Amino acid sequence: MSVKKATFSPAMFTVTLVFFYLPLIILILFSFNSSKTMNWSGFSLHWYKELFFNSRALWQSFGNSAVIALTSATIATTIGTLGAIGIYWYNFKFKKVLQVATFMPLVLPEIIIGVSLLIFFAGIKLKLSLFTILLAHTTFNIPFVLLIVMARLEEFDFSIIEAAYDLGATEIDTLLKVIIPVTFPGIASGFLMAVTLSLEDFVITFFVAGPGSSTLPLHVYSMIRFGVSPVINSLSVVIIAGTILVAFSTRNILKYLVHK
Numbered sequence: 523m524s525v526k527k528a529t530f531s532p533a534m535f536t537v538t539l540v541f542f543y544l545p546l547i548i549l550i551l552f553s554f555n556s557s558k559t560m561n562w563s564g565f566s567l568h569w570y571k572e573l574f575f576n577s578r579a580l581w582q583s584f585g586n587s588a589v590i591a592l593t594s595a596t597i598a599t600t601i602g603t604l605g606a607i608g609i610y611w612y613n614f615k616f617k618k619v620l621q622v623a624t625f626m627p628l629v630l631p632e633i634i635i636g637v638s639l640l641i642f643f644a645g646i647k648l649k650l651s652l653f654t655i656l657l658a659h660t661t662f663n664i665p666f667v668l669l670i671v672m673a674r675l676e677e678f679d680f681s682i683i684e685a686a687y688d689l690g691a692t693e694i695d696t697l698l699k700v701i702i703p704v705t706f707p708g709i710a711s712g713f714l715m716a717v718t719l720s721l722e723d724f725v726i727t728f729f730v731a732g733p734g735s736s737t738l739p740l741h742v743y744s745m746i747r748f749g750v751s752p753v754i755n756s757l758s759v760v761i762i763a764g765t766i767l768v769a770f771s772t773r774n775i776l777k778y779l780v781h782k
Contacts, residue, residue, distance in 0.1 A: 546762065553755035569752040573760070577753055583741035584757075586652060587721055590737065594659035595716035601660075602667025603709050607701060609668075610675045627665045635662055636729035643730065650732030658730045659720045666719060667712035674708025714772065 556566035573580070609621060627635060639658050640650075648654060682704065686696045702709070724739040731740060745751055 549755050550759050550762070553752065553759045555752065558752055569756040572753050573756040577757075579736075580738075580741060580745075580753070580757065583736045583738045586736065587738040590652065590656050590659055591717045591720035594656050594663055594720050595713050597660045598663035598716045599667050599709060599713040602664045602712060603671050603702070603705070605664070606668045606671035606675060607697070607705075610672055624668055625665055627662050628669070632662075632723075632725040633729075636726040639726065640729040650730060650735070652732075652735045654730045654732065655727055655735060655737065658726050659723065662723075662726060663716040663719055666715050667709075670712040670715060671705060671708045674705045674711075678704065710772065714768075 552560065552562075553569060554565050554567065555562055556568060557563035605624070609617065609624075636658075639654075639661065643650060643654050643657075678701075682700055683696060686700050691699070722739065724743065727737055727740060728743075731737065736744070742754055742757075745754060
């Protein structure tokens with residue numbers, strides 16, 4: 523039985539690109555619109571001026587999101603990396619149970635995770651604040667980091683470990699000087715994934731946020747209930763530009779580290 527090879531379809535490729543990028547192009551275009559409506563009335567930088575000089579609450583929410591994202595991603599990457607190495611290399615009791623329990627948040631709806639965390643925080647009498655958001659984001663980020671790092675470990679060459687032991691390296695030396703450097707691309711990918719998931723999360727954050735602990739998604743949600751402000755378009759353009767800059771910078775840094 524012969525299997526047909528998939529053929530490249532320029533038309534489907536074009537439709538896919540349009541589907542993904544046309545909304546972004548429209549968003550960028552209307553961030554320069556002088557009017558609040560979707561009717562084009564002239565080019566203007568008014569909404570960027572509003573964003574940078576008259577949107578203090580918005581930037582405060584963005585700052586909260588950035589701090590939580592970077593902190594939770596750092597903690598989740600540390601725990602997830604060590605957990606992936608431990609699960610992959612060591613055999614212990616209830617290993618399979620731990621793997622299933624670790625990956626369960628990946629398939630559970632976010633609303634269930636959010637409600638369960640809210641009940642847990644209420645049960646231990648922990649006041650809802652930025653700290654509870656940090657704990658929640660760290661919790662749901664760990665499985666993603668674990669999965670990405672384990673995928674990298676699947677390609678690991680065990681002969682490197684054996685060579686390190688033959689040269690007298692201890693387990694700590696092997697971890698710090700062999701395993702982590704080789705798996706660093708996976709670790710970096712897990713970290714960036716965790717940052718992205720934390721920055722864009724709304725559902726879980728909605729349940730575990732307390733008074734005065736607004737993040738960017740929560741603040742944007744509170745704004746759009748009264749109508750979509752073009753300031754959000756301008757903020758989106760700034761975030762898109764920042765994301766592209768970080769992506770290309772990270773790519774170049776990883777290429778440098780791999781070839782070094």
